[in-house]
Amino acid sequence: MDRYKPKKHKIPVKAIGEHCKECMGGKDSQGYKKRIAECPSPDCALFNFRFGKNPNHKQKLSDLQKKTLADRGMNSSLIQRAVGKSQPNLNDQDLVDT
Structure with a gap:
């Protein structure tokens, strides 16, 4: 069937x-x-x-939305670790195996 x-x-x-x-x-x-x-x-x-995105669908952001996203990225600990500006915190719950 x-x-x-x-x-x-x-x-x-x-x-x-x-x-x-x-x-x-x-x-x-x-x-x-x-x-x-x-x-x-x-x-x-x-x-x-070929990169998995539709080039015809562009997201239109206002200036305030662009600034908010930029600020969020600058304050992100993940991004700061990626560019080497901070060290990982070994006390983070995500990194510690229980």
Whole structure:
């Protein structure tokens, strides 16, 4: 009774990603992500979508929203750790195994 099972549909972003991986030699080939970024086929219909984003849907932010996001990023401990401005706190609950 296969007709009652839900049909499997791929998310378009995943389908595009799989197409690009296959086009660039498959997932097993080494450095496929770099080759996707340097794709030599701008005539491909999926060329602008190969990074997993729709280039036609740009988020429009007001100046206040931009400032709020920038301030949030500057105060983020994760970002500060990534750029080396602070040390991880060993007392953080997330880092300690219980």
